[in-house]
Amino acid sequence: MTRGKKQTPRRNTLPLHLIAWVVGAFVLIPVVYAALGGFKRNSELSTNPFGLPSTWVTGNYTEVLASSSFWLQLWNSTFIAVVTTVLTVGVAALAGFVFARFAFRGREVLFTLFTAGLMFPFAVAILPIFVLLRALGLLGDPLGVILVQAAFGLPLTIIILRGFFRSIPGEIEEAAIIDGCGPFGFFWRILLPMAKPAIATVSVLAVVGSWNNFMLPLVVFTEEANWTLPLGIQQFQGQYASDTARILAYLVLAMIPALGFYAVAERHLVGGLTAGATKG
């Protein structure tokens, strides 16, 4: 496979397209199957899995859209993602600023401590976190999920932001100080606005991480009123185990916000992941 595509371009690219189409089919078929399947009856799913529905049954989709639990989960996921992101980025930006632009004893040690957090498997900490949240009365509280997610999001966010803050020339800081800016004024009024691309990148990473998180909400939330979409989907599958078409409809509707967000923020997401990967 690798051999063919190393030749110089401007040749016949048909084989390349064929390979890309095969990979694309591998990626897309499950999703298309789900989207079409949501419009089918269960009996049709097994007789006609790939074709268009013989009659377009909209009931699966409309019933999910009419259920309050779907919208509640959507809201919970959104709320937790937004607050997590604001908290992570706010706290990490302050620390990243200091790590980038102040020289002080112990800075590298502290920074290394944070970067080491990148490779701590989250699963390692989940039991003590559960015990701790219970002791603090934060079980069943969105704040419990938010705080923990923010804490685990700090390493990558700090690394990326520090890298960006460092790249801003010292002359700008000197000019700001001569103009009477203190450290916070410089940070707030000059550095943050300049760092918008980096802020966007880390924000997108935090939103996606929070949105997809499963293990933490799973142990923190017991009340249905708090469930996020991943918990709701899992529960829905259990509840309608034999009603495949209905589950497919739920899945597709749950995919839409994520894919929509991806369509809008693809550049930041990819930029952040590759930057995080090369610096991690």
Added chain:
Amino acid sequence: MTTLTRGPEAVKLPAPAPAARRRGRALTITLFVLPALVLFLLLVVAPILVAFYASAFRWNGFGGLPTNFIGFDNFTRLFSTEIFRRDLWHLLVLVLLSLCVQLPLSLAIALLLNQRIRGRAVYRLVFFAPYVLSEVITGVLFSLILAPDAGMANQVLALFGADSDWLADPDTVMPSLFLVMTWKYFGFHMMILLAGRQNIPGELIEAAQIDGASGWRTFRHITLPLLGPTIRISVFLSVIYTIQLFDLVWILTGGGPSHSSETMAVTMFEWGFKRSQVGYASAISVVMFVLALVFALFYQRFVMRRDLEGATTSMGGRR
């Protein structure tokens, strides 16, 4: 948030004398780093330390810190169980599959999308999309597709007169799980490798081609060595991720059938949250942590270190 309101006070301090300025500077540093540090120490570092501590006790997770000290008993018990040995085996299988199948696949596709072919932006967008979907959506979707009887995958196989029990059969569950992992994650590795490939100066490739190197030799002696650092990072992330693999397995199989797809994280979750043996489950956490740490240190010391040394000198000299 409190620091944001407290910040301006710190700003007012530095103006007057050098001594006061130095104190103001220290205050700024403290106030700016403190929120992150507190959050990180309390919710990341402390829990990991507690996991270490708790692994030496028999503890159901209630009543403050544990008291029933049993030394290394949790670990000896752990390593004597069949299930845990199989967890380690599954880790090894998934890592090897990732290295031998997923990585070459991702690399091939990354190189393909590096060519000037029409629509490559669309291809890239599509290939990466599964990474954005949550593990739960992916897991539930594939548990329906891979359903043993009338699942979509079996209807495809039926066209060729075959069928499989996929996740329901102990013999096929690991390849099936890996199939789902590949669907979800190859786009991520492709994206990293593509970024790495685009960082290779075009002149190097051109020079090789002018010298008459074939496509394969250019790849083998120029592209591949220069992609080395990116490939090593991709491998690193795969391994660290696989050590803590939970969500997908929990949704797809719950570790079954009869523990044949169980991972350390799933075993830990079972004992910690389902059976309230928090001390024993913590021992599993500790093993996960130590594995990740030892791997990371070893890898950075012996594998990634070469990225710095060999950056300009021995391009063709290594594997």
